[in-house]
Amino acid sequence: GAGVSQSPSNKVTEKGKDVELRCDPISGHTALYWYRQSLGQGLEFLIYFQGNSAPDKSGLPSDRFSAERTGGSVSTLTIQRTQQEDSAVYLCASRRSQGADTQYFGPGTRLTVL
């Protein structure tokens, strides 16, 4: 079936603007993750959703970052008052269920804050 999709693929914004990044997980996957990949660095965990449970927000770097997942499927990551250090590739992943299983990644959204 279809993989994880993300939109937009690229986003250029001005410092101080808000941005929304979208993720469509694999159909039927109950777990959804957001990661950030900064230049020259590995992937940094941001937030995790599992079913109807409260999300694990422990990786969000500041209160300017938030995410929601509607209807247990699509997720939106919102960054308010963007800063230049927010420039990165934002990756979404989904997993069939919780526990020991594989995460499947989307193509990412490259965010550039001018």
Added chain:
Amino acid sequence: AQSVSQHNHHVILSEAASLELGCNYSYGGTVNLFWYVQYPGQHLQLLLKYFSGDPLVKGIKGFEAEFIKSKFSFNLRKPSVQWSDTAEYFCAVNERKSGYNKLIFGAGTRLAVHP
């Protein structure tokens, strides 16, 4: 907190050379281990994974990795690389104690294979 170290940030090889990329995680407990690959212009793909059982796991495209629990290591190997293996390789771990919910990634190794 758990962390993952990849010892080589950049590796340059000629075709047919053997490859070994190092990966160590910081402390024990029950873990799952992964290698992901990102080819130029493409998204992250799973190369192989270890959950339990035989510590020598085989993945796609001739890659394999060996889990050595006593060394907290999960090194990636390929006996003969091809130009098409040029990519960035990421080692990752998640832990049972956190419900296997967070993947902790290494910083990645960029591999360039020259014809």
